[in-house]
Amino acid sequence: MFIDQLKVRLLNFSFNTVRILKYRILSDISYVSGSPQRNQPILIKGNGKVCFGKSVIFGVMNSPNFYNGMAYIEARDKFSEVIFGDDIWINNNFTVISEFGKISIGSKCLIGSNVTIYNSDFHNINPLQRHEKNSFAKDVQIGKNVFIGSNVIILKGVRIGNNSVIGAGAVVSESIPENSIIKCNNVVISLMHAK
Numbered sequence: 001m002f003i004d005q006l007k008v009r010l011l012n013f014s015f016n017t018v019r020i021l022k023y024r025i026l027s028d029i030s031y032v033s034g035s036p037q038r039n040q041p042i043l044i045k046g047n048g049k050v051c052f053g054k055s056v057i058f059g060v061m062n063s064p065n066f067y068n069g070m071a072y073i074e075a076r077d078k079f080s081e082v083i084f085g086d087d088i089w090i091n092n093n094f095t096v097i098s099e100f101g102k103i104s105i106g107s108k109c110l111i112g113s114n115v116t117i118y119n120s121d122f123h124n125i126n127p128l129q130r131h132e133k134n135s136f137a138k139d140v141q142i143g144k145n146v147f148i149g150s151n152v153i154i155l156k157g158v159r160i161g162n163n164s165v166i167g168a169g170a171v172v173s174e175s176i177p178e179n180s181i182i183k184c185n186n187v188v189i190s191l192m193h194a195k
Contacts, residue, residue, distance in 0.1 A: 012061065016040070023070055030078065040092055041070040048075025048098065053086035053107060060091045063113055069093040076100075085109070085144065097122075100137040109142060112150035112168065117142075119156045143178060 016039070023041035032044060034052030040059025044050055050073055058071045071094040075082050080098040085107030092113045096103055099120040105111075120137040124130055138157030142148075146160050149168035160166065161178025170182050 015067065019070075029073075029075065034084075036084070040066060042073060043070055044073045046075040046080060046098075047078045048080030049082070050075050051081070051083045053084050053088070055086055056084045056088045056090070058090050058094065060089075060113075063092050065092040065113065071095070072097075074098065091115075091150070098137070098140075101139045103140045105142045106144035106146065106162070108145045109148065110146075111148045112152065114151045115148055115154075116152070117154040121156065 019041045020038045023043045024038075027042070027044040029044045029050055030047045031049040032052070033049075034054070034056070036042065036052045036056040036058055038058055039061065042058055059066060069092045071090065071092075073082055074097045076097060076099045079100055081102040081104075082096055082098050083102065083104040085105060087108045088105060088111070089109075090111040094111060094113075094115050096117040097119070099122065101119050103117055103119050117140055119140045122133070124132050140154060140156065141159045142154070143160055143162035143164065145163045146166070147164075148154075148166045149170070151169045152166050152172065153170075154160070154166075154172045157175075158172050159175040160172070161176055161180065163179045164176050165181040166172060166176070167181065167183040172182065176182055
């Protein structure tokens with residue numbers, strides 16, 4: 001038992017350390033403050049700012065896509081910001097892209113695997129202008145102590161209130177008040193009435 005655990009730890013250390021180093025070298029961001037704990041590789045790109053609070057942890061070994069996934073963080077434009085509060089746990093395959101604005105994630109949030117956060121549509125939704133760049137970004141703000149389930153997509157302009165829960169598979173396109181639960185069919189209920 002002990003030998004098996006030791007083998008797994010050594011394999012994880014040797015394999016994942018190389019992957020984490022590779023993506024650190026490939027990262028090219030204009031400004032980064034703070035230093036997250038990298039259990040899984042993180043690729044950080046862009047011309048803007050990325051700020052990590054204390055104890056921001058990426059990657060969970062006993063979760064899908066730990067060995068073949070990575071986190072992707074991009075502050076695309078020089079005016080873009082991605083801000084992480086303190087004490088945040090983020091599972092595998094996290095993606096966040098800020099274009100011309102800010103995405104902020106409050107302290108003590110728990111984020112599931114395959115979560116994606118965008119503050120822009122990136123392309124125009126008008127079919128005649130579809131291939132033109134859309135620069136209409138709207139800030140995304142995730143409050144403190146929010147639990148975001150796996151496979152969630154959070155879109156531009158969304159504000160999620162403190163202590164809320166976003167159910168697995170939800171596509172969040174409208175703001176959520178604090179102390180609420182949103183299910184994958186976008187039904188919002190108060191935590192006071194949750195069962």
